[in-house]
Amino acid sequence: MFSTTIKYREKSHELLAYEALFRRILEKYRLHEAIVSEYKRVKAGYDGEKNVDYKLSTYPDKDFFIIQGIRLKNPPFPFQIDTLILTTKALYILEIKNQKGTFAYDSEQQQMTQTVDGEVRSFKDPILQAEAQKDHLRGWLARHGIFNMPIETLVVIAYPTTIIKNVRDEPDVYQKIIHNESLHENLDRRHRCYTRDILSFTQLKKICQTLLDEDIPLRTDILAQHGISAQHLIRGIPCRNCGHYPMTRVYKNWKCAKCSAVSKNAHERVILDYFLLHNPTITNKQCRELLQINSRKTAYTLLRSMALNTSGNNKGTIYYSPSVKNFPQNSAIPITFNNAFAKQKLI
Ligand SMILES: [Zn+2]
Known part of the structure; x- marks a missing residue:
């Protein structure tokens, strides 16, 4: 019997938004270096987390409840945990690192550096990051009436090829920063130290549900982040076959x-992409502008066909985006981009 995953990882809003951007941005801007490198960073984070998700899903203890990514509020601060493991005896926070190459941790400088192909980059101390999340989680638990739950943190390096260098040779660091491969063994060893149940099984299930209810995924405005405006974007629906736009009704x-x-439902992707990039709601007027059509009735029919949540009525109807948690995940980047991507080797 394996661990029980109670929340599976979905693409973050940020990752979905980048995928949407590559579909909506004019081709001449598509390989802008800042956009591509940010996309690659976000995508690499997701891929690394998926790698750890897989490993953890085979952990042989069905009473380990796994939440693959959660963002909570410890007012006024939001905090994000890559993976949270809950048991009746203790909680474990995993901070997942996807960097490749050589990873050097300096406990005195509280700094992490990564060396790839001779280039050195520095990062925030991941042990301190995980400890900060622990403090926030402790605050969150206290507000829910749980005070004495042990919380452990673990920095997990997602890929086996990454070399971890412990600069000060501090023995503690080997216990705190580990490879994905030794995750099971490390959890075993830690969990053996806890013999007392702090929560009953019923309490644990209740707290798991409360965590899921209070998960507030982050929305990232990547258009503002990159200074992208209407002039950089495709107007209307682009043709999947030749890229010409706008398609006409x-x-x-x-x-x-x-x-x-000819396409029957090409508007759906464009409306979903609008939700990701511009606004989590849309009106009939905004829809006509987006799809470059004049007919109010057509926009009404198209929006209704997508079974979106709505509020208001008649001319004041507002249509809502699916929540980030339920957003369609199957959003491929245009193939032309992938080809150019492979050739360019921007990073
Ligand atoms: Zn065409």
Whole structure:
């Protein structure tokens, strides 16, 4: 019997937004270095976390409850935990690092540096990061009436090829920063030290549910972050076949004026991308502007067909984005981008 995952990792809003951006941005801006490098950073974080998720899903203890990524509030501060493990005896916070190459940890300088191909970059101390999350989680638990729960932190390096260098040779560091491969063994050893149940099984299940209820995923405004405005973006629906835009509405279909390709539901992706990039809500007027159409009735029909939550009525109707937790995950980046990506080797 394996550990029990109670929340599976989804792509973050930020990652979904980058994928949307590569579909919406004009081709000439698509390989802008700052955008590509930020996307790669966010994607690498997600991939590293998935690697650890897999390892943890095979941990042979069904009473280990796993939350793959959560963001909570310890007012006024929000805090984010890469992976949270809950048991009746203790909690474990995993801070996941996806960097490759050589990772040097200096406990005196409280600094982490990464060396890849001779280039050195420095990062925040991941042990301190995890400890800060622990303090926040302790505050959160106290507000929910739990005071004496042991919380352990662990920095997990996602990839086996990453070399960990303990600069000051401090024995403690080997226990705090570990490879994904030794995660099971490390959890075993730590968990053996806890013999007393702090929570009953019922209390544990209740706290798990409260955590999930209070999860508030972060929305990131990547357009503002990169100074991207309407002039950088595609207007209307682009043709999947040839890239020409906007497609026009002809007899309940979208038609490309250039290559005559036809699509029935090309508006759906564009509206979902609008939610990711611009606004978590849309009105009929905004929809007409987005799809470059004039008919209020057509926009109404299209929006209704997507079964979105709404508020208000008639002209004041507001249509809501699916929540980040339930957002469709199948959002591929245009293939032209992938090809150019492979060739360019920007990083
Ligand atoms: Zn076309």
